[in-house]
Amino acid sequence: MKKMLNEFKQFAIKGNMIDLAVGMIIGTSFNKIVSSLVNDMIMPLLGIFTGKIDFAKLFIALDGKTYETLAAAEEAGAACFKYGAFLAGLLDFIIMAFIVFLFVRGINKLREANKEPEAPATPAEPTTKICPFCKSEISIEATRCPHCTSELEK
Numbered sequence: 386m387k388k389m390l391n392e393f394k395q396f397a398i399k400g401n402m403i404d405l406a407v408g409m410i411i412g413t414s415f416n417k418i419v420s421s422l423v424n425d426m427i428m429p430l431l432g433i434f435t436g437k438i439d440f441a442k443l444f445i446a447l448d449g450k451t452y453e454t455l456a457a458a459e460e461a462g463a464a465c466f467k468y469g470a471f472l473a474g475l476l477d478f479i480i481m482a483f484i485v486f487l488f489v490r491g492i493n494k495l496r497e498a499n500k501e502p503e504a505p506a507t508p509a510e511p512t513t514k515i516c517p518f519c520k521s522e523i524s525i526e527a528t529r530c531p532h533c534t535s536e537l538e539k
Contacts, residue, residue, distance in 0.1 A: 416481065423477045443469025 452458035
């Protein structure tokens with residue numbers, strides 16, 4: 386138990402927990418903005434092009450009865466298949482995923498731009514050479530070819 390507490394303390398001290406908390410708060414707030422964008426701006430625009438349909442109110446009552454509104458169906462206790470709310474949620478997800486993609490892409494570009502150029506690799510010293518007689522690859526320190534037994538010059 387003490388070991389786990391020490392690990393948790395190290396985790397918290399490193400700043401991971403603070404970073405995670407800040408990320409969660411920003412993410413939650415950002416989610417509200419995207420949901421508002423979808424529900425209050427995009428869906429009404431789609432409603433114009435689809436005959437003023439309010440997607441949030443699209444539903445199918447699963448009890449087989451017909452209800453005038455979603456509120457009436459819910460008041461009657463009918464189970465409802467709320468496909469309009471699902472479409473709005475799906476659009477939320479797509480927009481959020483696209484924005485996260487753009488954010489990560491931007492961060493990666495910043496990282497690449499701030500990355501120090503790597504020094505060119507120095508060529509490694511050769512460890513082998515080619516026998517001038519049989520053209521076999523041999524150790525650079527060899528004085529005699531192990532393949533053709535020719536004596537080699539250093």
